[in-house]
Amino acid sequence: MxxxxxxxxxxxxxxxxxxxxxxxxxxxxxxxxxxxxxxxxxxxxxxxxxxxxxxxxxxxxxTRPIVARGAEAASEAEVYAEHPQLERxxxxxxxxxxxxxxxxxxxxxxxxxxxxxxxxxxxxxxxxxxxxxxxDGRPDFASLLIRRGLSAGDDVLAAVLRQAAGAFEAPGDFLLTASRGVAVLLAGDTARLNAIVRRLPLGS
Amino acid sequence: MGVDAMGPLGIVVGGSLSRGLDVRLGSAEAVEQAKVGTFVTVQGASSRYFGIITDLRLDAADPRLASAMADADPAMASVLSGTSVYSLATVTPMLTTGVAGEAPTPAKSLPGHFSPVHRATNEDVQAVFGSEDARHIYIGSPLDMEDTRVCLDLEEFVKRSNGVFGKSGTGKSFLTRILLAGILQRGVATNLVFDMHSEYGWQTKTESGYSAKGLKQLFPSRVAVFTMDPASSRQRGVQTDFEVQIGYDEIEPEDIAILAQTLNITDLGVQACYTLQRHFGASWLLDFLEQPADELAERLGESPSTLDALRRRLGHLQRLDFMQPHGQGAVKRVLDHLADGRHVVLEFGRYGDDLTAYLLVANLITRRIHEEYRRRTEQALATDGKDPDPLVITIEEAHRFLGPGIAGQTIFGTIAREMRKYHVTLLVVDQRPSGIDDEVMSQVGTRIICQLDNDRDIDAVLGGASGARELKSVLSRLEPRQQALMFGHALPMPVVIRTRDYDETLYAEMSVPGAGAAQGRDKRDLFG
Known part of the structure; x- marks a missing residue:
């Protein structure tokens, strides 16, 4: 819908x-x-x-743990086909x-x-x-993600930027502007910034 | 691109009045535009500040940056540049003006955080250094601002002794020429130039091969060329006005004292000169050189070896062709010309390489001129009469006259110290300022400094200057040619300039009558 x-x-x-x-x-x-x-x-x-x-x-x-059902099945799709209740x-x-x-x-x-x-x-x-x-690419939202302390927070942030970039005509420019914004937030932690930047298709 | 269109260089992020402002440079373009020595303005809330960039450095927010960035990843570099790694410029604030555009005064306050810093515009330079008029001459342009003119207030300039320093080949003599021509044209003082290398009076070839006009060619009726070496002057086609000869009877023991270092005369030898003068009177030198030593030693109670040595050393004078038994009134001729408002260039020709000749003649003439100006000034004081016109004496190899050992004895040391009391000031041109006495150096009003290599020279030339530490970094980065750092009495703030070219444009400007007493003569120069 x-x-x-x-x-x-x-x-x-x-x-x-x-x-x-x-x-x-x-x-x-x-x-x-x-x-x-x-x-x-x-x-x-x-x-x-x-x-x-x-x-x-x-x-x-x-209370009803899931059990493995595919011992006899030829493919994964077959498992779902034979157990239509799984969808529910x-x-x-x-x-x-x-x-x-x-x-x-x-x-x-x-x-x-x-x-x-x-x-x-x-x-x-x-x-x-x-x-x-x-x-305009200024990632003000990033501070929320960075400070939340998620175990995979940096991956999430990189994923957000990657997904968002796809919506722009010039994804590279968006990524650069956004990464520079993140760089300001992570000014004291270059190693962490580096980890995020490496997850971005910058310059490609 | 217009200066204004470039946006601010950066913003103030910290600093102090003594160490200078920390300015975080904005864009990558700004980082490259900001050079040491660049003239900038800082717009505070209610005041505008003028300063120069005295240092640049790279900074990083993360102290572990070096270890975190093992390889130069271009993506990472573009992300980090200008964000967590950035460039800082140190801007030393020099002057400030209020919003109403009043005259700049020395900066005693600081602009607040985040005040924008711009490169100075043409108007800023004019507001600080003035524009060309009866007392200001155009001397060069600030760095990277070819169309902007930095002007020097000559009237203030000649009120103190001044110095042009720089190692050889940096454009000292062209700068000096521009200054001399300016002084001449604006009529702010009379010049006496001890022209060691015969380069100010008549044309010389520059290193790039074109010939540069001398003062006599620019102002034929107002400049007299005196020569120590008529043969050399004739060969170069110079129209000389007078051949200078020096009489042995014009030399006094003080003149020998200044030669002591050059001729390797001991203190005892110098003392003996005074004894000889008491004994023989005015003709002491020639009498001494012509008498046998043994007998004389006995009569004077001096040691024969001292006199022998002295005679041998002074024998050097006999090899100088311009030495005559009796003086021909050369000093008086110089004085008459100067009193008449004519400027005198004394060429040394081949004696330019003979330091003894240069020291002897310059000291001898200057001493008498100083006496005369002193007499006239005192007379004017007593009778409420007119003071003599200011006189600027240009000397080269100034450290020979003003070294720590002899600055106390030579007339040049006296002139430098007593400043303009007697209306005589020095323009010292030197490539080894470390050889100049500290006390004398501290009296040098305006210093114009081309490139210097030696650290001791740099320290010496900045001695006593406020903000010497900051200026040092500027000075050590001057280009080898046509760039100079100027600061001191006649300038509201230090500035690095690219010296204007000494070319047809300058000749044309100099032929326009300047303000001042000598206008009539200029017209005569122009229209015959």
Whole structure:
């Protein structure tokens, strides 16, 4: 289902919020394995922006652990074909880091005043909305990710930049501007900055 | 591209009045534009500051940068440049003006953090150094600002003794020529040039091969060329006005004292000269040279060996063709010319290589001129009359006259120390300023310094200057030709210039009548 938000743009709905805090959301995908890729910009409802920082697929009922079923099967697809209930017993969840929100027509790269409510729909932002959010390339949002202390935070940040760059006509320029912004935030830690920069297709 | 279109060089991020401002340079272009010696302005909240870049350095926010960046990854380099690694310029603030555009005064405050720093514009340079007028001459352009003119206030300039320093081949004599021509044209003082290498009076070939006009050619009716070596002057086609001869009876023991180092005369020998003068009177030198030593030693109570040695050393004077038994009034001729407002260039011809001749003649003439100016000044004081016109005496190889050992004895040391009291000042041209007495150097008002290699020379020439440490880094990066650092009395702040060319443009400008007393003569020069 497609919901237009920004004039001329479109956003694809993929799930809804099942846990919400001001910094972090847990979203459940409507379809198994139909999660947006790591680093994707996601809009919850009308105003809260977040990026995908983690994806997991787990049993719907935590008391019923999943068991291996493919001993006799020829392929992975065969396993799912022979056990159609799996689609119902499993769920794909995404963890989202909130990185901004929208106030009217203005985009803010900092935390919203309130988290979205449970069952708020989640949308993958289309290219135009991505450009609108990242604007001139100044990664003010990056400080939220850097300070959150995620174990794979740098990977997430690099993934966000990579995903966002794809929406721009000159991805290289966007990446350079954004990386320089990150460099200011990580001025005292060149090794960490280096790790992030190496994950970006800079200069290619 | 216009200067304004380039945007600020950077912003102030720290610093102190004594050590200078730390300016973080903005763009990569700014880093390359910012050179040591560049004249910049800093726009504070209510004042505008003028300063020069005295140092540049690279800084990094991360102290572990060197280890974290094992290889030069171009992507990483472009990310880091200007963000966590950046260039800092040290800007020494020199002057400040208020918003109303009042005259600049020495900076006693600092602009705040984040004040933008711009390269100085044409208007800034004019606001600080003035524009060409009756007392200002165009002497060169600030670094990388070819169309901008830095002017020197000649009236202030001639109020103190001044120095042009630099190793040979750096353009000292062309700079000196520009100064002399300026002084002449603006009529701010009379010049007496002891022209060691015969390069100021008449044309000389430059190192690049074109011939450069001398003062006599620029101002035929106002400059007299005196020569010590008529043969050399004739060969070079110089129109000389007078052949200078020096009489033995004009030489006094003080004149020998200055030669002591050059001729290797001992203190005892110098003392003996005074005894000889008491004994023989004015003609002491010739009498001494012609008398047998033994008998004389006995009569004077001097040791024969001292007199023998002295005679041998002074025998050098007999090899100088311009020495005559009796003086021909050369000193008086010089004085008459000067009193008449005519400028005198004394060429040494082949004696230019003979330091003894140069020291002897320069000292002898200057001593008498100084006496005369002293007399006239005192007379003017007593009778409320007119002071003599200021006189600028140009000497080369100045360290020979002003060395620590002899600056106390020579007339040049006296003139340098007593400054303009008697309206006589020096323009010293020297390539070895470390040889000049500290006390004399501290009295040098305006210093114009071309490239110097020797550390001791650099230290000497900056001695007593405020901000010497900062200026040192500027000075040590001057280009070998046509660049000079100027600072001191006649300049509101230090500035690095590319000296203007000594060419047809300058000749043309010099032929325009300057302000001052001698205008009529200029017209005569122009229209015959």
């Amino acid at each position: 497609i919901q237009p938000l920004v004039p001329g743009g479109s956003a694809a709905r993929f799930g809804e919020v099942v846990e919400a805090s001001i910094e972090r959301l847990l979203g459940q995908c409507h379809r198994l394995y139909a999660a947006p890729v790591l680093g994707t910009l996601v809009r919850a409802g009308e105003s809260v922006y977040a990026v995908v920082e983690g994806i997991e697929t787990v049993a719907l009922d935590p 017993l499993l769920r794909t969840q995404v963890t989202l880091s909130v990185i901004g929100h929208r106030e009217g027509s203005d985009v803010r790269q900092y935390l919203p005043p309130l988290p979205p409510r449970i069952h708020t729909f989640l949308h993958v932002c289309a290219a135009e909305e991505v450009r609108d959010f990242f604007g």
